[in-house]
Amino acid sequence: MATYLDRIVEWHRSAARADERDLASLADRARASVERSTGRDFEAALVAGRDASRAAGGHPIALVAEIKRRSPSKGVLAPALDPGEVARAYESGGASCLSVLTDAEHFGGSAADLEAARGATSLPVLRKDFTVCEADVLDARLMGADAVLLIVAALSPEELGSFRQLATELEMAALVEVHDEAELEAALEAGASLIGVNQRDLHTFEVDRRRAVRVAAAIPAGLTKVAESGVESEGDVRLVAEAGFDAVLVGETLVRSGDPRAAAAGLLGHTVPCG
Numbered sequence: 704m705a706t707y708l709d710r711i712v713e714w715h716r717s718a719a720r721a722d723e724r725d726l727a728s729l730a731d732r733a734r735a736s737v738e739r740s741t742g743r744d745f746e747a748a749l750v751a752g753r754d755a756s757r758a759a760g761g762h763p764i765a766l767v768a769e770i771k772r773r774s775p776s777k778g779v780l781a782p783a784l785d786p787g788e789v790a791r792a793y794e795s796g797g798a799s800c801l802s803v804l805t806d807a808e809h810f811g812g813s814a815a816d817l818e819a820a821r822g823a824t825s826l827p828v829l830r831k832d833f834t835v836c837e838a839d840v841l842d843a844r845l846m847g848a849d850a851v852l853l854i855v856a857a858l859s860p861e862e863l864g865s866f867r868q869l870a871t872e873l874e875m876a877a878l879v880e881v882h883d884e885a886e887l888e889a890a891l892e893a894g895a896s897l898i899g900v901n902q903r904d905l906h907t908f909e910v911d912r913r914r915a916v917r918v919a920a921a922i923p924a925g926l927t928k929v930a931e932s933g934v935e936s937e938g939d940v941r942l943v944a945e946a947g948f949d950a951v952l953v954g955e956t957l958v959r960s961g962d963p964r965a966a967a968a969g970l971l972g973h974t975v976p977c978g
Contacts, residue, residue: 707775707908711809712833712857719836726838733841737874743827745800745850745876746897746927749950752799761797761972762937764944767929768793768967769802769831769954770820772811776908779811781958786816787823789963794824796967802829802952805846814846821847829878833857840869850876852899855886864893878929882914884921896926899952903932912939916946940970 752765770786773779790801803820804812812831821828830848834840835857843851851870853863863879870877879895881887882903890898900922902914910933922928929950930943940951953970960966968974 708854708856711775711806712835712854714808715806715833715835715839719838722836722838724838726841729838729841729845733844733873736845740847742874743825743849745827745829745878748799748827749897749927749929752797753949755799756797756971756973759973762940762944764940764948764971765799765950766793766797766967766971767800767802767829767950767952768796768798768957768963769804769952770812770816771804771831771954771958772816774955775809777955780955782811784958786819789958790820790823790826792962792964793957793967794826796964797971797973798826798967799950800827800829800850802831802954804954805830805832814842817846817848821849827876829876834866835862837866837869840866840873840875843870844873844875848875850878850897852878852880853895854880855889856880856882860889860893863889867893867895880931881918884918887918887921891923897929898922898926899929899931900948901931912942915943915948919943919946919948922947934970937970937972940972 749765757763772782801820803817804810805814806812827849829850830843867877878897878899879890880899880901881890882901900915900918902910912933915930928948930948931952934951934953935956957963957966
């Protein structure tokens with residue numbers, strides 16, 4: 704039976720097949736954009752944020768705060784949000800990086816959301832989308848992303864390795880997302896140094912809050928680890944911090960909080976924003 708991810712990825716692969724743009728020209732533009740811009744080191748920001756939070760008396764973990772309008776499982780979350788305004792609130796609340804949904808069909812996002820969020824802050828930004836072809840990586844660079852998401856379950860080993868290498872050439876980090884130990888092995892074989900563990904079950908979209916803790920035990924020392932999905936409270940953050948994660952990616956809890964600045968600070972264990 705097809706999963707939520709299967710259906711979304713197939714939609715993206717169909718869109719990729721219909722894309723008639725010249726790939727060589729797109730690659731030239733993406734490489735030219737690297738020369739023109741000053742990148743922001745996504746992975747280094749996570750490590751620095753983790754250490755800063757510890758020094759400030761909070762949990763020893765960095766926050767990747769997500770800008771997300773809706774989701775397939777929860778529906779509309781914040782359709783009228785202002786990406787720049789929310790991004791500034793996240794930064795003020797202690798977030799180390801941003802994640803911005805650019806999938807329009809399923810999440811209501813756009814490249815414009817990413818550009819507005821990045822332009823409003825000094826934080827590195829992850830393009831949160833379903834990367835299924837080389838053009839997706841090139842587009843991420845062109846819209847100003849500092850990192851790109853690669854989902855092991857959505858890619859062949861050859862695609863995973865190729866897209867990770869291309870991201871590196873374009874001076875972007877590659878957050879390689881896994882759901883279990885078998886996918887972790889694939890990520891490691893592809894040379895991933897930044898590992899995301901998604902706690903959401905691919906078949907039901909339900910969250911298993913012990914998944915990140917279990918998979919973390921198998922991640923080799925020296926890699927940067929990010930816990931994804933299902934984080935709703937400071938207690939959830941504490942759990943993954945104790946499991947050795949360097950960062951946590953949070954979206955729904957923050958965008959629905961009503962006060963993203965205070966919500967970000969609260970998740971990190973700070974009564975007032977750090978930094």
